[in-house]
Amino acid sequence: MASFTTRYRNGEHEAVWTELRLLGPVPASLSEDCADVAAETMRRVRRHVDRLGDAYRELGFTGGEGVAPPPEPAELAELDRLAAEIGGLPYALDACMRIVGFVDFIGDCEPLNLWYSDHERGKQCPVLPDPLATPPTYMLALNWESYCDDHGDEYHDDEYHDDSDEPIADRPGFALDFAPDDISKANYSGSTQTVELPSRVADPPLSGISERSGITLVDYLRLSIAWGGLPGWSLTDKTPPEALSTLRVTPDF
Numbered sequence: 001m002a003s004f005t006t007r008y009r010n011g012e013h014e015a016v017w018t019e020l021r022l023l024g025p026v027p028a029s030l031s032e033d034c035a036d037v038a039a040e041t042m043r044r045v046r047r048h049v050d051r052l053g054d055a056y057r058e059l060g061f062t063g064g065e066g067v068a069p070p071p072e073p074a075e076l077a078e079l080d081r082l083a084a085e086i087g088g089l090p091y092a093l094d095a096c097m098r099i100v101g102f103v104d105f106i107g108d109c110e111p112l113n114l115w116y117s118d119h120e121r122g123k124q125c126p127v128l129p130d131p132l133a134t135p136p137t138y139m140l141a142l143n144w145e146s147y148c149d150d151h152g153d154e155y156h157d158d159e160y161h162d163d164s165d166e167p168i169a170d171r172p173g174f175a176l177d178f179a180p181d182d183i184s185k186a187n188y189s190g191s192t193q194t195v196e197l198p199s200r201v202a203d204p205p206l207s208g209i210s211e212r213s214g215i216t217l218v219d220y221l222r223l224s225i226a227w228g229g230l231p232g233w234s235l236t237d238k239t240p241p242e243a244l245s246t247l248r249v250t251p252d253f
Contacts, residue, residue: 005036013253017041017218020202026091034202038095041218044253046070046100048225049132055247056109056229063107063116064131071101071137079137082144086174087198092217093176102136105229106185111243112230116187128210130182130232132224140176147174173197178217181208182232211235222251 008016016037020026026034053067071079079097083089089097107116114129115122175194183190193208195217203216210232212220223231228247233240 003036004030004033005040008037008040013041013251017203017216020091021216023202025200026202034091035095038091038202039099041092041253042095042099044251045096045221045225048249048251049100049103049229052105052132052225052229052247053103056105056112059109059111059243061105061107061109061112061114064133065102065104068102068104068136071098075137078141082137082140086144088200089197090195090199090201090204090217092203093195096134096217096221097137097140100134103132103134105131106133106180107131111241112228113241113244114230116185119187122186126238127232127236128182128186129230130210131185132221132229132231133179133185135176135178143174143176173199175207178206182210218253222253225249225251225253 002010004016004020020034020037023030023034049067056066076098079094083094105114108114108118112129113125114131115125173196175196177192178195179185179193181190181193184192191208193206195204195206203218205214206217206220209215209220212223215223220231223234226248227233227240228244228249230240230244233244
């Protein structure tokens with residue numbers, strides 16, 4: 001029987017991720033296969049965000065960080081440490097933070113009708129564009145440090161370490177601030193898009209996505225790439241800016 005990785009590379013992108021989600025916590029026997037699928041997925045996502053980052057700059061995008069360089073070894077080591085302390089990261093999230101890294105398309109770009117610093121012009125846009133943003137490792141570190149400070153030493157006890165017999169689902173969890181929500185990305189007082197941790201599932205739900213309750217990380221990335229980094233436009237029948245239309249593709253992951 002073909003592995004998930006082989007099937008994925010042969011083009012069964014959606015089918016493979018659907019089956020991986022149905023596993024719930026990924027069993028040890030499938031861990032390597034699932035990690036390979038996640039890594040292959042995020043390598044493809046990274047190519048797309050690099051393409052979009054170049055295009056945004058050419059269109060005059062300002063404000064956000066764009067696409068940061070891939071994480072350095074020290075950052076990857078810090079991610080390893082955090083994952084172990086927390087009790088495990090979902091496979092798609094782990095691969096996203098290692099391979100895609102920090103992406104920030106929150107800013108201003110007139111050809112895309114994308115506005116952060118100019119509310120008056122932003123009001124003329126028929127949607128909240130929800131520009132794609134993915135977190136750096138230091139965001140996970142800040143969230144975890146704050147969470148541990150709030151709860152004392154209880155989350156550093158041996159019973160919560162990776163070698164504990166305590167089931168992951170029974171351990172106290174917290175939420176990673178994956179990105180601001182679409183309201184905050186438009187420079188209004190909003191909330192955040194979050195991933196609940198710890199988790200050993202393949203593809204975690206991403207909370208805080210407008211009108212997309214239950215959407216998973218991989219599906220949100222597909223939607224974002226399909227809409228040129230501005231997935232909020234998927235929620236309206238209004239005609240998107242011409243510049244955005246030229247950036248749209250059918251995701252290959």
